[in-house]
Amino acid sequence: MAVIEAQNIQKSFGEFKAVKGVDFQVPEGTCVGLLGPNGAGKTTTMRMIMGLSALTAGSLKVFGVPVDKVGRSEKMRIGLVPQEDNLDPDLSVRQNLEIYGSYFGLEKSYIKERADSLLDFMQLSEKEDNRVNHLSGGMKRRLIIARALIADPEFVILDEPTTGLDPQARVLIWKSLLKLKEQGKTLLLTTHYMDEAQRLCDNIVIVDGGKVLDEGSPKELISKHVKNNVFEVQKPIPADLEKSDIDHEDIGDSVLYYVNDPEKVQGLLGKNATYMQRVSNLEDVFLRLTGHKLRE
Amino acid sequence: MFFSILNIKALMKRYYIEYRQLVSAFFFGDVLERIMFFIAFGMGLGRAVSQIDGVDYITFLAPGIAAGSGVFIMNIATTYGVNNRYEGSGIWNSWLSTPIRLQDILISELIFDSLRAAPSLFILYVVAYFFGAVPSVEGAMLTIPILVLANMVYGVITLNMGVYLGRMLYFRYIQALWVMPMYLFSGVFFNIDETPEWMQLFANVFPLYHVLEIVRPMVLGRPVDMNSVLISFIVLSAIFVVGFYVAYKQFQKRLFD
Numbered sequence: 001m002a003v004i005e006a007q008n009i010q011k012s013f014g015e016f017k018a019v020k021g022v023d024f025q026v027p028e029g030t031c032v033g034l035l036g037p038n039g040a041g042k043t044t045t046m047r048m049i050m051g052l053s054a055l056t057a058g059s060l061k062v063f064g065v066p067v068d069k070v071g072r073s074e075k076m077r078i079g080l081v082p083q084e085d086n087l088d089p090d091l092s093v094r095q096n097l098e099i100y101g102s103y104f105g106l107e108k109s110y111i112k113e114r115a116d117s118l119l120d121f122m123q124l125s126e127k128e129d130n131r132v133n134h135l136s137g138g139m140k141r142r143l144i145i146a147r148a149l150i151a152d153p154e155f156v157i158l159d160e161p162t163t164g165l166d167p168q169a170r171v172l173i174w175k176s177l178l179k180l181k182e183q184g185k186t187l188l189l190t191t192h193y194m195d196e197a198q199r200l201c202d203n204i205v206i207v208d209g210g211k212v213l214d215e216g217s218p219k220e221l222i223s224k225h226v227k228n229n230v231f232e233v234q235k236p237i238p239a240d241l242e243k244s245d246i247d248h249e250d251i252g253d254s255v256l257y258y259v260n261d262p263e264k265v266q267g268l269l270g271k272n273a274t275y276m277q278r279v280s281n282l283e284d285v286f287l288r289l290t291g292h293k294l295r296e
Numbered sequence: 297m298f299f300s301i302l303n304i305k306a307l308m309k310r311y312y313i314e315y316r317q318l319v320s321a322f323f324f325g326d327v328l329e330r331i332m333f334f335i336a337f338g339m340g341l342g343r344a345v346s347q348i349d350g351v352d353y354i355t356f357l358a359p360g361i362a363a364g365s366g367v368f369i370m371n372i373a374t375t376y377g378v379n380n381r382y383e384g385s386g387i388w389n390s391w392l393s394t395p396i397r398l399q400d401i402l403i404s405e406l407i408f409d410s411l412r413a414a415p416s417l418f419i420l421y422v423v424a425y426f427f428g429a430v431p432s433v434e435g436a437m438l439t440i441p442i443l444v445l446a447n448m449v450y451g452v453i454t455l456n457m458g459v460y461l462g463r464m465l466y467f468r469y470i471q472a473l474w475v476m477p478m479y480l481f482s483g484v485f486f487n488i489d490e491t492p493e494w495m496q497l498f499a500n501v502f503p504l505y506h507v508l509e510i511v512r513p514m515v516l517g518r519p520v521d522m523n524s525v526l527i528s529f530i531v532l533s534a535i536f537v538v539g540f541y542v543a544y545k546q547f548q549k550r551l552f553d
């Protein structure tokens with residue numbers, strides 16, 4: 001069964017259409033990545049799933065239940081890591097977990113046990129009595145992830161869990177997400193780090209301007225849109241290469257050529273070309289589909 | 297049921313933890329200012345006004361100050377306090393991502409803030425007692441639960457105004473156009489029955505006037521007209537129910553649309 005089934009979901013803020021008819025599914029036990037530039041509508045989509053934003057049109061089911069009928073039993077099964085840090089500023093680190101657990105109506109002893117293990121899991125045990133205002137950005141993020149897991153949810157929604165963190169903190173969060181996957185949890189993730197998405201996600205949905213551009217496994221998307229290898233060739237482009245029918249994209253100062261067989265391009269480069277060759281990755285797909293121009 | 301007791305209990309605990317940490321700040325905000333009003337007007341103006349409504353001025357004033365104190369507490373809590381929670385720190389969003397729902401948050405906010413006023417009222421009456429301004433101690437104690445309920449009504453009104461205005465900068469309008477007029481023209485400081493007719497009519501607009509009609513005789517140890525109590529109770533309850541529903545709809549629109 002799919003944990004999330006979204007059909008043609010739309011969201012308008014006044015005249016402005018932020019989400020313009022999006023379809024996707026999150027099958028149970030998988031990690032789905034929702035990727036897109038800033039302003040693509042990712043957060044809005046996640047807020048609609050959580051019931052924090054009403055749908056303008058379309059059909060959205062969460063655990064098979066229409067989102068406007070979602071109640072306590074479904075909410076108990078979902079954990080949300082929101083994009084913004086909305087920890088409770090009047091509570092300590094531990095209280096942020098324990099009081100949050102009480103909102104799920106959980107037993108006190110169970111909450112305490114969960115809080116102990118989550119503080120440990122996220123390496124926050126030393127800070128448990130600190131006020132949250134005194135935490136670093138990475139610690140706040142880790143605490144928010146721990147908070148989302150307090151009721152041991154089956155489904156975790158993570159909106160940019162690692163944005164703005166140093167590499168150490170990112171690695172720690174990756175590891176914890178991999179552990180959640182091992183435990184069979186279902187994940188819906190947004191991130192601007194394509195390596196992160198490539199490593200964690202079974203399926204990727206690329207969105208831009210409130211619409212789905214394409215979806216598939218990272219492998220499928222790469223071979224479909226950017227082949228195996230990419231050559232970034234500085235202008236002026238050698239005449240032979242320019243005349244060829246190799247799949248390419250002009251990005252201003254240089255042109256990107258996508259091929260499965262690298263020799264095909266190498267043979268046409270001539271002697272004086274300045275270029276760079278590498279194995280293509282999800283970032284190439286992302287840039288190819290969403291364009292190279294800057295966003296919001 | 298529309299509300300979930302389980303959710304309300306969980307939120308009450310959260311508010312209580314905050315209250316415990318900030319109890320001295322609440323004391324200064326909630327009580328000290330009212331005590332200063334009471335002493336300054338009671339002792340100062342009380343010298344010039346010998347008797348009012350058949351009692352000393354300070355005795356007349358005590359129930360007024362008590363009944364009016366909640367107006368300020370509820371205004372600050374339901375405008376600045378609430379706005380900070382749904383926009384500033386954004387913790388309502390985190391609550392709404394759990395089984396807790398909007399109606400549970402709104403009612404808990406009103407209940408907790410109203411209850412918070414009870415200790416403040418007690419302290420006010422203790423101070424008034426030392427000035428010999430509480431003729432009926434039982435009557436005064438009985439007004440505390442009544443005033444807690446009255447706070448729910450004050451609160452639901454300013455809650456609506458706050459969410460309607462939306463931005464903190466505009467909350468001054470509420471203070472200037474609702475809270476202060478209500479405080480000054482409901483008969484806290486003077487006997488409404490002795491004012492010009494237009495002022496008597498004007499006072500009817502304010503819940504505080506109707507609350508005072510019930511509370512003042514109780515503290516003064518006079519018989520209370522049960523008929524008018526019943527009417528006031530029905531009207532104030534109706535204001536609360538309608539006000540709560542409208543606030544709920546307004547917040548739904550603001551948060552989810």
Ligand SMILES: Nc1ncnc2c1ncn2[C@@H]1O[C@H](COP(=O)(O)OP(=O)(O)O)[C@@H](O)[C@H]1O
Pocket residue numbers: 013016018036037038039040041042043044045
């Ligand atoms: N409450 C709102 N009111 C008006 N516009 C909004 C609101 N929330 C989001 N938007 C707009 O909707 C678009 C999508 O936003 P968002 O879902 O946050 O994008 P993303 O998370 O993909 O960066 C943006 O253009 C944003 O400015």
Ligand SMILES: [Mg+2]
Pocket residue numbers: 042043044083159
């Ligand atoms: Mg976002």
